[in-house]
Amino acid sequence: MTHPQRQAAAERLARSAPPGALRVVMDPDPAGKPSVLRTALCAWDAIEDGATHQLVVQDDMILSDTFFERARMAIAEMPDAALALFALWDSRNGAAVRFGAMAGARWVGAVNEYFPCVAIILPREVASGFAAFGRRHLDSWPDDILMNRYLRAHGIPSYVSVPSLAEHEDHGSISGNAFRGPRRSVCFLPQDVPGREGARLTGLRVLPFFKQGVAQCAVRTVPAGARAPHAPQGPDAGRWLHLDCEQYLEGSGVRIGRQQPAIVRMAEATTPEAARGAWLTAFTMGFVHQKDGLRCDPATGGPGDAPGSDAVPDPAVLAEALATVGPGGISYAQAEERIAQQRDELARITRAGLDAGRDAAERTRPPRRAHPTPTDAHPADAHPADAHPADAHRADAHRVAIVGGAGTSLGEHLVRGLRDAGHHVTTLTRRPTGHPPHALLDLTPLALPPTASPNPTLTLELTVPATKFTIHLGDLYGPGCPHDSRIGRLVWDALRSYPLTLDAPAETLRPLHTRDLVTALSLLLRTPPLEPVIGLADAPITATELAEAIRTAVRPVPLAPPEEAAHATPETAAWPPSPPGWKPVTELRYGLHTHAQWLAYEGIHLVLEV
Template sequence: MTSYRLSGAVMTHPKRLAAAEQLAGAAPPGALQVVMDPDPGGRPSVLRTALAAWSAIGEDATHHLVVQDDMLLSDSFFERAGAAVEAMPHAALALFALWDSRNGAAVRLGALAGARWVTAVNEYFPCVAIVLPRDAAAGFVDYGRARLDAWPDDILMYRFMRDNGIPGHVSVPSLVEHEDHGSISGNAFRGPRRSVCFLPDDRPADESVRLPGLRVAPFFKNGVAQCAVRLEEPGPERWLHLECESFLEGSGIRGERLDSAMLGLTEVTDREAVRGTWLTAFTLGFVHRRDGRGDAPDPARDPVLAEALATIGPGGISHRRSEEQIAEVRDELAAVAEAGLAAG
C-alpha cells in the first residue's frame, strides 16, 4: 500500500503575518510553514504568493497543502485531509467552497446525497485551502509563472487542471471557514465570504463517498436564484447559465405552481431574499429527485444538510448585507430553505 505524505504552507503578507503564525502554531508541529509574499511592496497579487507557497513542498512529500492566512480549521482538518488523499491520491482537493458559488451548489447536492466529496463544477477551482499531488503542485508553479498577469489564482488553477486532466473534488462539509480579517487583494466589495457548510466538530467518515457527474447546480447569488446547467453535447464541457425559474419552466414546472407553493411565505421580512432562497432550495430538491436520488433527507436529523441549506439565503444577500444584518435573518431564511427543499 502506498504511503502518502502531506506537507503544508500558510500563504501570507507582512500585514497578516500574525494571523498566519497563529494558524501555523495551531496545527500539529511541522504541518504548516509560513510562506511570505515574495514582493510585499508590489501590486497586490494572491497568485504571486500562492506560487511561492506551492514551491515550498516538503522534500519527501507526495502531496502539498496550501491554505490562506484568514482561515479557521476544523477540529479534524488534518485527519480528514489525510484520509481524502488516501482515497483520491491523483486529484486536486478543495477544502472550501463559498456559500453563493456554483461549487457551493455542488456541495449542497453532495449533502443531499450523503456524499463526503463532490466533483467540482465548471467555475474557478476554490484555492483558499487546497491539496495537490506533488507533480501537480510543481506543474502549477510553472503554469502560473508564465501567466502572472493573466487571471486570479483560482481561475488559473481551474484552467491548469482542465488542460492537464487533473480531477477536482470539493469537500462536504468544508474543512475550513473564512475568518474575514479583511481583504488585501480586492475582494472586500463582495461582502462577507463564508463557507457553504462548515461544521468545526465534523468527524472523519468514509472519504471515498463521492457524488460525480452533476448536470445542474442551483445557487443564489447577488439576489438572483440561478442555475448552471451542463450542456449534453460532444466536445469540451460547457455550461449554460440561467435563472432558476427559467430552468424550472423548461423542465415543465410552471410559474403558477411556484407562486402557489410560496403563498405561505407572505409574512416574511425581505421578499427578495425569501423568494430567491425558496426558489434555489426548491430547485435543489427538484434536481435531487429528478436525477433518481430519492427523497431528500430530513435536515433535522442531518447537521451537514441543515447547515448547507441555512447558508443559501445569507449567501444570496451577502453582496448587500453586513454580518450583523445577515445574522438577524439567518434563522428565518433557513426555515424558508427547508420549506423550498421539501416542496421541490
C-alpha cells in the same frame, strides 16, 4: 501563505496545527501590486523533499478540529486528485456541496467555476506543474480561476469536501475582494467526524444557486457523442449554460410565475426579494434532486446509481448546508450582522422550498420529446429531460430552424432559451431545402468577430404569414458572448484587475442581454411585427456610464484617464422600433455580472492556452 500585514494571523494559524504541519510563506513583493497568485506560486514551489502532496492554506482561514485527519484520509483515498477543502456559500461548487450533503457524500466533483484555493491540496506533480503555468500568467487572472483552467485542461480529478474543512475569517481583503461582502463557507462543522472519504458524488448536470439576489442555475451540455444521462468529468465534459431557476423550471414543465407561497408572503425578518430567491433556489434543488435521483456510491461516485450502504445524509451537515442558501444570496449587499438576523427565517423558507420542489418533481412527468424534422441537424442542448419544455405542444408553439448557431456558446444559450419558452427548435449547418419550417433564424452574423460586425443584424423568415424582417441588435452581452466585443473587452479587463481604458468616453452603446434577446425572439415568433425592421436594445448609455457599471458589477478597478477631451458622438440614424409589447428587463449591473461569470468560468477555456 500570507502578507506582512497579516503575518501574526498566519503564525497563529501555523501554531494551531500539529507540529511541523504548516509553515509560513510570505509574499515576495509585499509593496507591489496586490497579487494572491504571486504568493501562491511561492507556496506551491515550497514543497519539501519526499512529500507526495502539498497543502496550501491562506492566512485568514479557521481549520476544523479534524482537518488534518480528514485531509490525510482523503489523500489516501484519492492520491491523484486536487482537493478543495472550502467552498463559498453563494458559489456553484457550494451548490454541488449541498447536493453532496443531500446524498450523503463526503466529496463532490468540482464544477464549472474557479477552483477554491483558500485551502487546497495538490499532488506533488500537479503543484509543480501549476507553479510553472502560473508563472507564465502572472498579472493576468486570479489564482483560483487559473487553477480551474489548469486542472480542467489536464484532466486532473478535482473534488470539494462535504462539509468544508475550513472556514473563512474576514480580516479585510488585501487583494481587493472586500467589495464582495462576507465570504463564508457553504457548510462548516468544526467537529465533523472523519471517515467514509470514498463516498463521492460526481457528474452533476444542474446546479441551482442563490447569488447576487437572483436564483440562478447552471446546466451542463452533453459533449458530442455522449449518450449517458450524465456526462463524464474532465476537459471534454461539455459546456455549461448560465440560466436562471425560473427558466430551467419552465423548460422542465414547471411554471412558478408570480405565485408566492405563504411562507414567502409572511416573511418578517427578511425582504420579499430574499425570501423568494431562497425559496426558488431551494425549490429547484428539490426538483432536480428528486428528478435525477442524485445518489452517491463509493464504487462509482455517479448520480443515478444505487446508494452505498453508508451513503446516508448527515442531518447536521444537511441542515448547515441548507441554512446558508439565503445568507449567501444576499451577502453581496448586506453586512454580516444583518445577515445573521435573517438566517433562521431564511433557513425555514429554504426547507419549505426544498420540500415543494420534491413534490413538484413527483407530480411532473418527463415531457415527450418532439421528433425533429429530418435534416442534417444535431442536438445543441443538454440531456433530453432538460432540453425540451413540457408545453412544447402548445397551440402557440412554433417550429423554428436555426442556422449558424450549432457548436457556439451563444447559439447554445439561444437555442436553450427558445426551447424553454416552448418552441420546437432544430439546429442546422446549412439552409434547409424542400418544405420550409415555420420560421428560419440565421445566427451566422453572431459568429463573426465583433470587430467585423459591432452591431450585428439577424434575419427571421416566417412562412405563415410569409414575411422576412431584419432585427438590429445593440451591443450584445451576457452568457455566451465574446470577450472582445465593445462590452466584453471592458468586462474582460475588469476580471483581470486591469484599468478600464475608453477609446471614446462619450461613445454611445445600446446594451442587449442574451436573455432579453431570447424573450424578443420568442415574441416575434408568436406575433410577427408589422415593420420590416426591428431594433432590440436597452436605453443608450455612454462608454463612461458603462465603465462605471462594470466597476460596480465586476470589480472596482481604476478608470484610465482619456488621452484627450471626450466629445459626444450622436447616433447617425434613428434606432428601429422595438416589437410591440416587448422591453428589456435585465438590469445592467446584474447582466454585467452574468457576463463576467461566463467569461471567467467558460470563456477563459476558449482563449487561454495552457
